[in-house]
Amino acid sequence: GAVVSQHPSWVICKSGTSVKIECRSLDFQATTMFWYRQFPKQSLMLMATSNEGSKATYEQGVEKDKFLINHASLTLSTLTVTSAHPEDSSFYICSARQAGLYSNQPQHFGDGTRLSIL
Amino acid sequence: GDSVTQMEGPVTLSEEAFLTINCTYTATGYPSLFWYVQYPGEGLQLLLKATKADDKGSNKGFEATYRKETTSFHLEKGSVQVSDSAVYFCALSFLNQGGKLIFGQGTELSVKP
Numbered sequence: 001g002a003v004v005s006q007h008p009s010w011v012i013c014k015s016g017t018s019v020k021i022e023c024r025s026l027d028f029q030a031t032t033m034f035w036y037r038q039f040p041k042q043s044l045m046l047m048a049t050s051n052e053g054s055k056a057t058y059e060q061g062v063e064k065d066k067f068l069i070n071h072a073s074l075t076l077s078t079l080t081v082t083s084a085h086p087e088d089s090s091f092y093i094c095s096a097r098q099a100g101l102y103s104n105q106p107q108h109f110g111d112g113t114r115l116s117i118l
Numbered sequence: 119g120d121s122v123t124q125m126e127g128p129v130t131l132s133e134e135a136f137l138t139i140n141c142t143y144t145a146t147g148y149p150s151l152f153w154y155v156q157y158p159g160e161g162l163q164l165l166l167k168a169t170k171a172d173d174k175g176s177n178k179g180f181e182a183t184y185r186k187e188t189t190s191f192h193l194e195k196g197s198v199q200v201s202d203s204a205v206y207f208c209a210l211s212f213l214n215q216g217g218k219l220i221f222g223q224g225t226e227l228s229v230k231p
Contacts, residue, residue: 006161032217043207043223044162093161097217106152107219109161 003027004096006110014118015086021079021113023094030096033077034107035069038091050077084117091115120145124208124222131198131229139193139225141182141208149210151175151184151191152219156205165193165206198229 003026011019023033032051036044050056050071058064066088068080077096081088091114095107125140143149150169154162166175171186180195191208208222 004161034218041224041226043221044219046218049218095162095219106164106167107217109154109163111161112159114159 002098002108004030004094004108004110006094006113008113009111010114010116012116012118013084016083019081019084019115021081021092021094021115023077023079023096023110025075025096025098025108028096028098028108029074030077030098031074032097033071034095034097035067035077035079036093036095038093038112040091044093047079081115084115086117089115089117120149120210120212120220122208122210122220122222124206124225127205127224127226129225129227131227133200133229133231134197135229137193137195137198137202137227139206139208139227141191141193141222143189143191143208143210145189145210145212147212148186149212151182152209152211153180153182153191153193154207154209154221156207156224158204162207198227200229200231203227203229 005024007022035047038044047062048056048058050069052071056069071077093112095109121144152167153165155165156162166177168175168184174183182193205224205226207224209219211219
């Protein structure tokens, strides 16, 4: 149980295009989803927290207009990298936290999306 | 601020060796503690967790005990396998912060046959 599906797993596109990444919780409802960015051989950097039906909360230094997050349902959140440039190339990982009595439920992670901007 | 520090990698072991990956944390309060594992090209998988002092998390032969007095959560396994080769992340979170995870820098483990 607690499977999170992230799509696509790998995307290569030209500079200036926008890229949408989907994160779905397949067998549970996720009130909260998180988006992370990971550089090679480094830890995960939290970009934003999204709660279903409300605006995402972005971490300091993350451009809201660059990284658009939508969490329209309890099973789907999307991250759109707008007008992507080579410096946006990275591994993006989402996670989802189950709805439940205890707000400290563990997060379940997707397999990540490798984004390469040419 | 709250933070997690792990021992630097890479850690290289022979199969069946004993593994310890050190993790210490700095936090105001009593967080929940987690170990996650990341295999090459994949996302993270929860390995084990502990929510209060002296709790021991265990899974797949891995163990870690929440030590409040030393603010540590060291990961151990008695006999590693080649398939354990991965990057291991220690993390903490607080109930009142919506489950936001703070990760250590990760420790790469390489197990040789």
